[in-house]
Amino acid sequence: MNAIEVNQLTKIYKTSKKNIEVTALNNFSLIVKKGEIFGLLGPNGAGKTTLIKILLGIVFPTSGSATILGSPISDFRIKQKIGFLPENHKFPNYLTAEQTLKYFAQLSNVEIKNVGLQIDKLLELVKMTKWKKTKISKFSKGMMQRLGLAQAMMNNPELIFLDEPTDGVDPIGRKEIRDVLNDLKNSGTTIFLNSHLLSEVELVSDRVAIMNSGKLLKEGTVEDLTTSKESYIIETASNFDNNLLLESFDNISIKLDPANKLNVNVKDNLELNFVIDKIRKAGVNIKTISIQKHSLEELFMSLINDERRGEK
């Protein structure tokens, strides 16, 4: 059983005032396995939040189907096992941090053995113990976000949805949140993460998907998406006459960056060795050869840009 199965979901929002239709999801399919941290990436308005909302029964799909933890999304009882941190969440502001957690624990309809202990544990985890008895109307954005995260964990969920969890959190806080997520994962929780903070997603996710305009553009492990087998970096020890060098490489694309690193794009191993031979023949010493890693950000940019060009 997969944690999430999304089957050709389409969501068309109809705005009541004007007759404008927005296709937020377009035949979107996805599978999230149990126990992984899955990152969903996409620019603003891509449809990330819409997908989560459909999975949680907050928004209804126009067509298609989905299951969470093996149950169809129309079954509200399955949500006992689910945690959710919405983007820009609002808690009743007359409550304290402690009362907020209690409030949502009550709503999640789960017998929590010792609510008091659970609250203390979670507040400790998100570093909010100090503020236990403080009214949340006095909280900063980052504090709200931490409390929101604790809230999402109150019922010890099997699957947890986080919509921009690090929004408004400082760098140290982000690191702490990443640690929390890794702990969660190690305890067997499946985590579904929405973000446009690519570097962050890259750091925690096992698998990611990139979407834009309601469509899935690419999906895979971070490793798969960021390494490209045909691209190498050759670091040379000394300067050389790059004009001469570059002329002799026929069709192979080679770029030299200021740090004496050559970015080489080759078809296969043979071509790579051909390039190495040429460089050696020119009397240049090679220090290292490595597979080029694109950051997720570069991939993201190029995918989204391709898409946008395609639309025009």
Place this chain on the structure above:
Amino acid sequence: MKNIYTISLLTFREALSKKIFLFFFSVSTFVILVFALLFGFVSAESFSGGFVNASTTSFDNSIANGIKMFIIYPLYAGGLFLSIFSVAGFIPTLLEKGNIDLILSKPVSRPQVILGKFFGGTFMVFSNIFYAIFMLWILIGIKFSVWEANFLLSAFTITLAFASIYSIIILVGILSKSSTFSLVISYMIFFIFSPILSSRDTIFAFIDSGFWKTLFEMLYYIIPQTSDLSTITTSFAVGNSVENFDSIIFSIVYIILILLGAIFIFRKKDY
């Protein structure tokens, strides 16, 4: 059932957090204390204002009734005014982005959310009104030895009047997401439409147009008849016999229908 209970409880808490219910409670307490002091210092006979030796029991009775009316009217108008004011924001607050998402992500169904909100708010108002009436009933009982249980029933009819307006507030809140709008509609119903429609028989004497008559008839059944309920309430209060329970039954049916409508709309909405 448990979910509805939980949400009612949380709604009750939300209501408690609003200063206005506290204000309501304080005013009731203040009035009760004033009566208690008054009863403590002044003998039952002095309420007669000089009449002596009239048949004491019937006399006590009418004084007791006077006091009851003195409390029932403000409680009905003022109490409901405050209650409506304080619950008008419940649904719009619930539907705020970032809040409704969270609520709906919990293992509760949408009908349960609405019913929980309804019962929580209604119970809050009921406890406030019952508190005032019950305390007064005790005081009057002790002072005049008039123990008419019917007086207590008026707490239920006042609550029923509240509940029928609250159901409209819920419906309008879901449709408009605006507490101001809900408030305006509720007050218009409570203070303008309902009193007018309640006296439609009188008005019919002045109009011949069939169209207007039908319109009035229709509105009468669309708009909660809080004014009819106020008549029953006063009857209960002063111990008059009540033979016609139509408006009570009508209100209950009305509330059920409006809530069903609200749930029907709420069930299919995206948030």
